Amino acid sequence: MLDPALLRGQxxxxxxxxxxxxxxxxTAAFQAIETQRxxxxxxxxxxxxLRNTRSKAIGASKAKGEDTAxxxxxxxxxxxxxxxxxxxxxQIQDRLAALAQGIPNLPHESVPVGSDExxxxxxxxxxTPRVFDFAVRDHVELGARKGWLDGDAGVKLSGARxxxxxxxxxxxxxxxxxxxxxxxxxxxxxxxxxxxxxVNADTMQGTGQLPKFEExxxxxxxxxxxxxxxxxxxxxxxxxxxxxxxxxxxxxLRMTAHSLCFRAEAGSYGRDTRGxxxxxxxxxxxxxSITQAVDSFAEHExxxxxxxxxxxxxxxxxxxxxxxxGDMGFSATKTFDLEVWLPSQNTYREISSCSNCTDFQARRxxxxxxxxxxxxxxxxxxxxxxxxxxxxxxxxxxxxxQNADGSIAVPEPLRVYMGGAQCIV
RNA sequence: GGAGAGGUGGCAGAGUGGUCGAAUGCGCCGGAUUCGAAAUCCGGUUUACGGUUUUACCGUAACGUGGGUUCGAAUCCCACCCUCUCCGCCA
Numbered sequence: 001m002l003d004p005a006l007l008r009g010q011x012x013x014x015x016x017x018x019x020x021x022x023x024x025x026x027t028a029a030f031q032a033i034e035t036q037r038x039x040x041x042x043x044x045x046x047x048x049x050l051r052n053t054r055s056k057a058i059g060a061s062k063a064k065g066e067d068t069a070x071x072x073x074x075x076x077x078x079x080x081x082x083x084x085x086x087x088x089x090x091q092i093q094d095r096l097a098a099l100a101q102g103i104p105n106l107p108h109e110s111v112p113v114g115s116d117e118x119x120x121x122x123x124x125x126x127x128t129p130r131v132f133d134f135a136v137r138d139h140v141e142l143g144a145r146k147g148w149l150d151g152d153a154g155v156k157l158s159g160a161r162x163x164x165x166x167x168x169x170x171x172x173x174x175x176x177x178x179x180x181x182x183x184x185x186x187x188x189x190x191x192x193x194x195x196x197x198x199v200n201a202d203t204m205q206g207t208g209q210l211p212k213f214e215e216x217x218x219x220x221x222x223x224x225x226x227x228x229x230x231x232x233x234x235x236x237x238x239x240x241x242x243x244x245x246x247x248x249x250x251x252x253l254r255m256t257a258h259s260l261c262f263r264a265e266a267g268s269y270g271r272d273t274r275g276x277x278x279x280x281x282x283x284x285x286x287x288x289s290i291t292q293a294v295d296s297f298a299e300h301e302x303x304x305x306x307x308x309x310x311x312x313x314x315x316x317x318x319x320x321x322x323x324x325x326g327d328m329g330f331s332a333t334k335t336f337d338l339e340v341w342l343p344s345q346n347t348y349r350e351i352s353s354c355s356n357c358t359d360f361q362a363r364r365x366x367x368x369x370x371x372x373x374x375x376x377x378x379x380x381x382x383x384x385x386x387x388x389x390x391x392x393x394x395x396x397x398x399x400x401x402q403n404a405d406g407s408i409a410v411p412e413p414l415r416v417y418m419g420g421a422q423c424i425v
Numbered sequence: 426g427g428a429g430a431g432g433u434g435g436c437a438g439a440g441u442g443g444u445c446g447a448a449u450g451c452g453c454c455g456g457a458u459u460c461g462a463a464a465u466c467c468g469g470u471u472u473a474c475g476g477u478u479u480u481a482c483c484g485u486a487a488c489g490u491g492g493g494u495u496c497g498a499a500u501c502c503c504a505c506c507c508u509c510u511c512c513g514c515c516a
Contacts, residue, residue, distance in 0.1 A: 041475060045485045052485090055497040068496085075496045245435095245472090366473085374480090375454085377472080421473030 001100050001363045008034060017106050020113045021325040029254035030099065037092045051078050088273045101205075102212055105360040107325045108297075108334040114324030120337070121324070126308065127317030129341045133406040139395040140275040143169060145406045149276065157286040160273070161265060161280040164332030172397065172410065173283070175417035177258045177390045178284040180310055184387055188306045190256035190287060195236035197260055198227045203239045206365040208331040218262045218280075229262035233286035234384035241290050242365040245377045251369055252299055253290040256387065258283065276391050277349070289383040292369060293359065296381035297334075300356040304336045307387045316396050316413045317341040319348050321406040331357045338388065340396045350390045354385030 006014045007030065015025040031240070054075045061068050107113075112121050143149020148169030154162035165173055184190040198220060205212040209217060209231065218229040230236055237255045246253065261284050271276035287306060291299045304320065311318045323335040332355035339348035359379040368377035401409040407425040410418050418424075 038475085041485090045475070048485060051496075056444060056493095058496055062443070204430060337439075375470090 001361065002103055002106065003363070004100070006106075007100070014106070018103065020394060021104060021107055021328060022115060023104050025103065033092060033095055037056070037089075037096060040085060040089045040092055040156070044082070044089050047082040047085055051075065054078070054110050074150050098211075101364075104330045105333045105357060107328065108166065108356070110322075111328070111334050112322065112324045113326075115326040117324075117327045120321045120323035120327055121323060123320040123322055123336070125317070125319040126312060127315070127341070129343065131398060132343065136343045136399065137402060137406065138275065138342075139174070139398045142378075142398050142402055142406060142408065143275075151275070158280075161278065163276045163279065166419075168418075169172060169394070169398075171418060172408075172414065172424060173390060173394045175287060175410075175414045176393050176397070177283055178417045179313075179413055180387060180390070180393075181256065181258050183310060183313065184256045184285065184306060188254075188309075190254040190306075193237060193257045195230075195233055195240075195257050196232050196260060197236075197262075199230055199236060199239070200227055203235060203242070204228050206239045206242050207235045207361050208364065210332065211236065212397050215266045216264050218264060230259065231263045232261050232284060232384070232386075233257040233259035234288055237286060237288035238290075238361060238367075238382050238384060239365065240381075241367040241380065244367055246290070246367075246369040248369060249293070250378070251290060251292055252295060255288045255290075256285060257288075258285045258390075276395065279391060282392075285387050285390060287354075287383075287387040289384045291381050291383065293378065293381050296356050296358060296383060299381075300334065300336070300354065300383055303383055303385045303387075304338070304354040306356055307338055307385050309339065310388050310393075311340060311351070313413050314393070314397065316393075316400055318351070329355060331354075331355070331360050333358045333360065336385075340392065341400065342396060343399045343402075349392070351396065352386040352388040355383065357382045357384070 002014070011027050011031060015027050018025050018256070054071065058068050058071050058075075061071060108110055114120070140149065140151070146167060146169075148165065148167055150166065151165040153164040157164070162174065181192060185192045187286060201210055204217070209228070217231060220227045236259070238259055240255070241253070261282055263280060263282075265278060265280060268278065276282075287303050289299050289303055308318070318338050318340045321337045321339060321389070322336055323332075328335045335355040337350050338352035338354075340351040341347075342349050358381050361382045362379040367380050367382070369380050370376070371378050397411060397414075398408055401411065403409065405425075407423050409423050410421055415422060
């Protein structure tokens with residue numbers, strides 16, 4: 001949620017900034033309902049005040065044994081008018097909340113304006129794509145050779161966008177997750193967490209998946225209770241601080257988790273249908289930081305570096321992209337994507353996305369920290385980033401480290417998790 | 426699945442219709458005392474929202490949630506949610 005003060009005090013300017021990311025705010029409608037809110041709320045509170053003071057007077061009068069009939073007559077009818085005002089106010093505030101919940105975060109001033117990914121700006125590149133002296137295979141071919149990667153089995157068990165991994169490739173997949181988790185906990189100072197994959201609606205609302213993006217989620221229903229499968233561990237990790245007031249010494253709070261992620265991928269029919277680029281179920285090592293407001297942009301850079309180091313240690317060429325206004329997620333004010341080189345596609349493909357959500361999620365979650373300077377609670381800033389997507393990292397390793405015979409060299413940092421193997425054949 | 430207990434401030438824990446946003450204790454912050462500390466004493470210590478003359482003041486709301494009764498609800502009534510304990514089952 002945006003700061004309501006922005007919508008009240010700087011409506012036109014705020015609407016203009018939202019327009020750069022393709023969100024059109026109906027300012028006239030908002031202004032009208034806001035004016036009504038102010039009037040009804042003020043009036044409601046006046047009625048409440050009157051009722052409270054009169055009721056207290058009745059109590060005091062009765063205590064003295066006086067006749068209260070006159071006072072009672074005075075308050076007659078207040079209750080009905082008050083009730084009417086209160087329900088009217090509740091309606092207005094529901095409408096305002098629904099409106100506010102649907103508004104995305106404001107883009108940071110450093111974010112380039114654009115409508116889609118073609119306007120994203122490359123920041124830098126690392127590594128040199130390998131030159132092959134044989135015809136490169138893509139991860140599907142490489143995986144099929146030994147039954148390592150089996151899309152048909154995934155379809156049989158579940159449907160499209162599910163796959164089965166077997167043997168040494170399954171182990172390599174596991175090794176990648178282990179390596180990333182050990183790197184972030186051991187060298188980057190993130191606290192390892194193991195989190196629920198199934199969460200309630202409040203949690204989904206806290207990070208912005210609900211109410212707007214329900215169709216992207218898998219859900220469970222037990223009795224009357226509806227819960228949701230997380231699309232990213234960011235949901236569980238960030239909501240850990242929901243409704244909390246953190247001590248200043250607890251910040252920055254850096255957490256990481258290796259988890260399964262579930263996405264319905266509604267609206268991406270026909271995209272990336274080959275192989276395991278885009279799955280309903282995949283694994284990711286997620287990074288989350290909770291910071292003070294003044295620290296969040298520095299933390300954003302730090303977090304992105306932590307993700308880049310994963311790729312550098314694995315020897316995978318990548319580039320960092322600064323997303324334009326139109327390509328960012330709902331909650332983000334600024335996002336860096338890391339794109340890894342895929343030889344079979346002769347291009348860079350997204351493998352990580354690191355976003356600063358400023359106080360947007362924190363306001364929804366009422367996640368605050370206490371500023372010792374004035375003792376007042378202030379909203380935290382929340383950041384999340386993939387560090388990195390495990391399935392896509394597996395694809396990148398397969399394709400970049402393939403040999404002419406279809407075997408795959410194991411990047412040095414993973415060998416310790418592979419029983420010392422230098423190559424899987 | 427069966428049986429029971431319980432949800433009040435940072436924590437513990439009072440409060441069963443009337444200045445109760447809430448006793449008391451602990452914790453925490455400030456001060457006094459002290460060479461310093463402990464102990465002791467004094468004062469302070471929730472959050473959100475709204476308004477205004479905006480480092481301040483005033484108002485409103487919140488005792489699990491939502492309804493109801495009432496001039497007035499932490500307290501009475503109804504429904505729901507959650508947590509805990511024991512038994513059963515289970516990784």
